[in-house]
Amino acid sequence: MDANPQICEYKEAASEIRKIVLRLIHETCSPHIGSSLSCVEILIALYFRLLDVSPRSAKDPNRDRFILSKGHACPTLYAVLYKKNFLSQADLDGFAQDGGALEHHPAMDLSRGIEISTGSLGHGLNMGTGMALAARIDGRSYRVFVLMSDGELNEGSNWEAIMFAGHHKLTNLIALVDANKIQALGRTKEVLDLEPFGPKWSSFGWHVQEIDGHDFEQIFGAFENLSSTRPNVIILHTVKGKGVSFMEDRLLWHYKSPDAQEYRIALEEIAK
């Protein structure tokens, strides 16, 4: 048991989110469960504590912006937005349904807390860079958070944004990399090796931190330690399929959805 009651609360929330994600994906035979489960903790950290945004301020020009650049992990975003009252039960029930509200990739809808449409990789960081630049031009104090995947960093467009943000020292831009080490067809190390990963970012002028992306203490610690002179990247070392033993670190669960028996076992594991 954690001594910090708030961390306990976040851990409980993480279990709740994982259950919702499992249900959404199981009931609709949807893909990307592994990618969704690896980013549960960071999304809870953002929406439960770090982001200055709420359903009431969803269109406020001074709000913090969050971009899920790895849009395919949206079941987790939807579950968190539901928990924070951006989405209704009906919205959530409309996930991957004909005529429903929520697709397999997020569609821009400010009233539902979705800043931009994503799903094509390599877009979020550039658009976030533009938002961060606008804050500087207008003298606003909001921050822009962009969650990307490690596989997504294959896209060259990201490195253009990394150059620009580094050059212009956009300190209000925070890139978060869900480094779960597996992309669509294999391990990132085997598809296109990103290492040395942290030094790549720092060589472009970014302040780099590498942490366990499932450890709330480390996540909040990293946010306490942001640079005020450079753009920030937090590389979250995570496990694809985190929380379900037979999904963890397995390529299969990039696309596969759990059948009835797998769903039942997964729920039992998460409830423990």
Place this chain on the structure above:
Amino acid sequence: MRTAFFQELHELAKDHNDIVLLTADLGFQLFDEFRAKNPNRFFDVGVAETSMIGIASGLALCGKVVYCYTIIPFLIMRAYEHIRLDAAHHNLNVKLVGVGGGFTYGMEGFTHFGLEDLALMRVLPNMTVVAPADPIEARCLAKISYETQGPMYIRLGKSGDPIIHPTRPDFRLGKALWMTEGKNVAIFAMGSMVLAVIQAREILRKRGLCPTLVNMHTLKPLDKEAIIQIAKTHDIILSVEEHRVEGGLGTAIGEILLEIRYNGFYKKIGIPDRLEKTIGCTDFLRHLYGLSPERIAETVWKTAKTGDKEI
């Protein structure tokens, strides 16, 4: 044309501090004044067109009206998927200002030619597509582009384009400009080809043929009414564009003519699928591919007078 457009934009920026200008490291000396007066609203993003579109879209999402400048293939083809999703799908105030329509960059070669941009841009959601014909239209367009909500593609020539309007035209998006009224034969043109067809008409006039000339500066939204009206009163219609003959102005007009069951003869003049190995300056290449005033006049004459209506 390019200079006129940006001079007007610089004027607008004095009163509108939401205007932001991005370039992907092109436009030597073109932005010096804007940059000097608005250092926090001008950014050379580097040779990074894809990033330029994303950054522009992020800025636009935060209330800016963003102009992105570079040469057409880099602006449109390199960054196309980012234009499609970031700027077009989100319906943002991102204004894409491309220079070098057609063979404008003659000796620079194929890498710099804008041959397929109109076809690509007119199928994007929310996108307005315009090609002014001279510096006066370009000036009008600078203001209109700022006042029009949503993404816009503005196809410009380079610089030194002659003025074709003796007085300021009634330039409105989606409304064709009737340059001259003629009989029987009508020619639609846009951008650089408006001047070419005006000159072609002079050649034809001396031979006794006086076609109607219509300046279709806006490809999207297309002025269907103008096409329908022309179709009712003309037996032969031609389109002329400095662009691939498929997919651009000629195709757009042809689609309307098919829908209204036009029973006259329609011919598209444009650039063919495969280019010759020959190199040359703008005028040389335009002539080679049938887009010089003389070659246009020849095609129109043959079509109208000799019964040579082969496609």
